[in-house]
Amino acid sequence: MPQTLAQKLVARAAGRATVTPGEIVICRVDLAMFHDSSGPRRLKPMLERLGAKLWDPARIVLVTDHYVTGEDAESRAIVGLAREWAKAQNIRNFHDGVGICHIVLAENGYLRPGMFAVGADSHSPTGGAFGVYMFGIGATEMLGVVVTGEIWLRVPETMLIEWDGRFGDAVCAKDVMLYLCGRFGLDGGGYQAVEYAGSAVAALPMQERMTLANMTAELGGQTGLVAPDAVTRAYLAEAGVRESEIEITPWQTDAGAPLAAHHVFDATALAPQVAAPHSPANALPVGEFGDVAIDVAYVGACTGAKLEDLRMAARVLKGRHVARGVTLMVAPASRKDEAVARREGLLATLEDAGARLLPNACGLCAGYGERFAPEAKVISTTARNFRGRMGAASTEVFLASPYTVAASALIGRIADPRAVLQ
Amino acid sequence: MSARAWVFGDDVDTDAIAPGAWMKFDIDRLSRHCLEALDPGFAGGVRPGDILVAGRNFGCGSSREQAAQALKRLGLAAVVARSFAGLFYRNAINLGLPALECAQAGRIPAGAEIEVDLEAAAVHIAGAESLRCAPIPPFLLELLRAGGLLNQLEQRLAAARERKPA
Numbered sequence: 001m002p003q004t005l006a007q008k009l010v011a012r013a014a015g016r017a018t019v020t021p022g023e024i025v026i027c028r029v030d031l032a033m034f035h036d037s038s039g040p041r042r043l044k045p046m047l048e049r050l051g052a053k054l055w056d057p058a059r060i061v062l063v064t065d066h067y068v069t070g071e072d073a074e075s076r077a078i079v080g081l082a083r084e085w086a087k088a089q090n091i092r093n094f095h096d097g098v099g100i101c102h103i104v105l106a107e108n109g110y111l112r113p114g115m116f117a118v119g120a121d122s123h124s125p126t127g128g129a130f131g132v133y134m135f136g137i138g139a140t141e142m143l144g145v146v147v148t149g150e151i152w153l154r155v156p157e158t159m160l161i162e163w164d165g166r167f168g169d170a171v172c173a174k175d176v177m178l179y180l181c182g183r184f185g186l187d188g189g190g191y192q193a194v195e196y197a198g199s200a201v202a203a204l205p206m207q208e209r210m211t212l213a214n215m216t217a218e219l220g221g222q223t224g225l226v227a228p229d230a231v232t233r234a235y236l237a238e239a240g241v242r243e244s245e246i247e248i249t250p251w252q253t254d255a256g257a258p259l260a261a262h263h264v265f266d267a268t269a270l271a272p273q274v275a276a277p278h279s280p281a282n283a284l285p286v287g288e289f290g291d292v293a294i295d296v297a298y299v300g301a302c303t304g305a306k307l308e309d310l311r312m313a314a315r316v317l318k319g320r321h322v323a324r325g326v327t328l329m330v331a332p333a334s335r336k337d338e339a340v341a342r343r344e345g346l347l348a349t350l351e352d353a354g355a356r357l358l359p360n361a362c363g364l365c366a367g368y369g370e371r372f373a374p375e376a377k378v379i380s381t382t383a384r385n386f387r388g389r390m391g392a393a394s395t396e397v398f399l400a401s402p403y404t405v406a407a408s409a410l411i412g413r414i415a416d417p418r419a420v421l422q
Numbered sequence: 423m424s425a426r427a428w429v430f431g432d433d434v435d436t437d438a439i440a441p442g443a444w445m446k447f448d449i450d451r452l453s454r455h456c457l458e459a460l461d462p463g464f465a466g467g468v469r470p471g472d473i474l475v476a477g478r479n480f481g482c483g484s485s486r487e488q489a490a491q492a493l494k495r496l497g498l499a500a501v502v503a504r505s506f507a508g509l510f511y512r513n514a515i516n517l518g519l520p521a522l523e524c525a526q527a528g529r530i531p532a533g534a535e536i537e538v539d540l541e542a543a544a545v546h547i548a549g550a551e552s553l554r555c556a557p558i559p560p561f562l563l564e565l566l567r568a569g570g571l572l573n574q575l576e577q578r579l580a581a582a583r584e585r586k587p588a
Binding site (some may be wrong): 006024038042045046050051052067072074075078097121122124136137138139140141143144147148152185186187191220222279281366368369371384386387388389393 | 437441463487516559579
């Protein structure tokens, strides 16, 4: 019986040959990830109440990224608790203040095709870029996982989204996801598996595929998958994963597998997208925005400040300076990506253009620490522009790709990066 | 359970339910800001047993379970929505907050006296109609009856210890 990639991943975790969409199964978890906000501060008291031990500390990854900038006593206490807990529980896979959890997981080679993983963060579908069934859960459900090693799942349907052809210059994964949010809405994914395929997706580097998988959260999917290939293999080898641990062939959707929906789009026709306040679903081609002045341009977050994203922003800003009155902030998604960006001269380009560099953390995207000013008009590479998330209720946040954010910073208004790069 | 309906629209996100600026504080403090951007009178006006009614995709966005926990802390007995974001739905059940999917939730007027029957998967509007809801699967009803996942795990671990004395 032909199966989708999602079905194959769930079947393996459930110890079954095949599974049928809609049935409830119990899955063994290969990897559980949580951060300072969703992890120890909530898990510790519950574990103590249960008097329970962790099922397998080697399968747990803890990353501090939400409160690491420690702007006040409460934030510092949350991070301090995470550090103490990691030590007490002997968590070896502890990454402290070196980047955003989803990026840290990938660059350290934790994710390998065929795995079944959960993360206590809504952008956990990012792992799906590696052919991993990964999704976000809350802290109490994470408690269940770290005590039992298991989780229930309704076997998902698969929504297959193909992009044929090639994306145009200055069009990237962020544009794809904003377009899809606009087209299908914030519940378009129906909490099912979304698989991205087609020649344009196959041509994307891993970090761009991670952006597709990541923003499946905004599209309302449970996970966002890209079937592994030679690009996946090369990235993982670079991340230190042994060749024998990388399986490609078993983790593909079979021809004739059951699909809930199948959409084919022409990549060459996609224009840069901008989502107006206060929803990613308010996406329109950049050309449809008239004269919109901006105060702040923000390049940050797991979805918008990886090395590939920094390259895009730097390409637009090279040898130029942001418009007078515009504040440009850049928060590289991980220390590793920041180091490479420095070697490549990208950071110098960005700083020469007027960028203020921020720590490798969730930063303003989470809205847990520093926030944008009331009334500010912001264009941002982040994932969500819900009212009040990153600032006051009167703060207006537009979402766009690193190309478009950089071009807008340069001009001082929402701008088409293709015009700037000509 | 019979109580007043607090009615909200589509795509109510977790940033509205559990605002980020208050996430570093405990649930008592956080819950006082629950949904304040959409209805400043909500957190202060909810009476224990009241029911939140919403449109499509309630609870979209973050995995923060404080969204469900804040609603519970304010005393809401259930959330009835046209549909839920999957992550919020799992969090609500795991925290013992009943979440009922009702295609006709839009027929419930703000402030209406309503009654929710989880076992029968129905919402009764006082002096008016009854609305059918999607049934909650038996294993999730059991989880709700246990009061959520923490309680259920506690009961299971205690039962296992009794079977196998140290």
